[in-house]
Amino acid sequence: DQQVKQNSPSLSVQEGRISILNCDYTNSMFDYFLWYKKYPAEGPTFLISISSIKDKNEDGRFTVFLNKSAKHLSLHIVPSQPGDSAVYFCAASEGQAGTALIFGKGTTLSVSS
Amino acid sequence: DAGVTQSPTHLIKTRGQQVTLRCSPKSGHDTVSWYQQALGQGPQFIFQYYEEEERQRGNFPDRFSGHQFPNYSSELNVNALLLGDSALYLCASSSESRYGYTFGSGTRLTVV
Numbered sequence: 001d002q003q004v005k006q007n008s009p010s011l012s013v014q015e016g017r018i019s020i021l022n023c024d025y026t027n028s029m030f031d032y033f034l035w036y037k038k039y040p041a042e043g044p045t046f047l048i049s050i051s052s053i054k055d056k057n058e059d060g061r062f063t064v065f066l067n068k069s070a071k072h073l074s075l076h077i078v079p080s081q082p083g084d085s086a087v088y089f090c091a092a093s094e095g096q097a098g099t100a101l102i103f104g105k106g107t108t109l110s111v112s113s
Numbered sequence: 114d115a116g117v118t119q120s121p122t123h124l125i126k127t128r129g130q131q132v133t134l135r136c137s138p139k140s141g142h143d144t145v146s147w148y149q150q151a152l153g154q155g156p157q158f159i160f161q162y163y164e165e166e167e168r169q170r171g172n173f174p175d176r177f178s179g180h181q182f183p184n185y186s187s188e189l190n191v192n193a194l195l196l197g198d199s200a201l202y203l204c205a206s207s208s209e210s211r212y213g214y215t216f217g218s219g220t221r222l223t224v225v
Contacts, residue, residue, distance in 0.1 A: 004155075032212070043117070043203055043216035044156070089155050100146065100169055101205075101214060103155030 003027045004092050006104035015113045019077040023090030023104055026071065030092040034101065035064060035075045038087045047088075048075070080111045117206050117217035125223045126194050132222060134189045138206030139215045144168075145187040146214070147179060148203040156203055162187050163209065194224045 005024045013019045021035075031052040036044035050057040050064045050073065057064050063076045077084055087108050091101040118137040126132050138145050144163045148156035158171035162181035176192045185206075191198055201221050205214040 006155075036216075041218065043205075043218045045216070046213065049212075091155075100158040100161060100171060101148075101156075102158065103148075105153070105155045 002104075003030075004090055004102050004104040006088075006090055006107050008107050009105070010108045010110070012110045012112065013080045015082055015111055016079045019075075019080045019084065019109055019111065021075040021077075021088050021090075021107050021109065023073045023075075024071055025073075025092050027092070027094070027102075028071070029094045030102075031095065032093045033064070033066060033073050034091045034093075035062075036089045036091060036103075037084075038089060038106070044089060077109075080109075082111050082113050085109055085111050117204055117215050119202075119204050119217035119220050121220060122218070123221045123223075125225060128194055128196060128224055130194050131190065131192045132194060134191075134202050134204075134220045134222070136187045136189070136204030136206075136217060138185050138187070138204075142206035142208050142215065143185050144207045144209060145181060145185065146205045146207070147187070147189045148205065149173075150201040150203060150219070152200070159189070191222075196224050198222065199224045 034049040035047040038044045048059050048062045066073045087106045089106045090104040093099045120135045146161040147159040150156040160170040165181045178190045181187045201219040203219045204217045207214045
C-alpha cells in the first residue's frame with residue numbers, strides 16, 4: 001500500500017541531455033510534493049517542490065510538473081551534469097508545515113560524460 | 114549556520130539491546146521528525162516532535178520512542194533491538210512558520 005511510487009529504480013543519461021524522473025501517488029489528500037537528492041553518506045537535500053494548486057515549478061535546471069488528475073509528477077533536469085548523479089526521492093505531504101513526508105523508494109540517476 | 118546535526122554517525126548494537134540516537138535541529142527550527150531508511154528503500158516516517166510533545170506518529174511499534182528537549186533537540190530511543198532495525202536513521206528539522214525540512218546526514222545503526 002505504497003502511497004508514493006517511483007517505478008524506475010535507475011536511470012542512465014548522457015551529459016547535456018534531459019533527465020526525466022517520474023513519481024506516482026495514490027493519496028488524493030496529498031497537496032504538497034517535493035524532490036530530494038541524496039548522495040551516499042549524506043542526508044537528503046531539498047531540490048524543488050510544488051503545491052497542488054500549480055502544475056509546474058521551475059528552478060534553474062530543475063522543473064517539476066504535476067498532473068493531479070493522473071496523480072503523477074515528474075522532475076526534469078536540463079541539461080544533465082555528472083554532478084547530478086545521485087538517488088532522487090519523490091515525497092508528498094498532506095497540508096503544510098508540521099505534516100509527515102511520505103517518500104518513494106527513490107531513483108538512482110547516473111549521468112555519464 | 115549549522116544545519117541538522119546527528120550523533121553518533123555509526124553504531125553497532127547487539128540484538129535485544131537498547132539504543133539512543135541524538136539530533137540537534139537547524140537554528141531557527143522548532144520541530145523535529147525522525148525517519149528510518151532501510152537499504153534500497155525511501156525514508157519512512159517514525160514520529161514528529163513539536164513543543165516537547167509527540168505530535169504525529171507513523172506505523173512503528175512502541176519500541177520506538179522519543180523525546181524533545183526545551184532547546185528543540187531530540188532523541189530517538191529504540192528498545193529490544195531486532196536485526197530488522199538495522200537502517201539509516203534520519204532526523205529532519207522544520208519550522209512551524211515556514212514549510213521546509215532540513216535533513217541531517219543520519220546515524221547508521223547496525224544490529225548484530
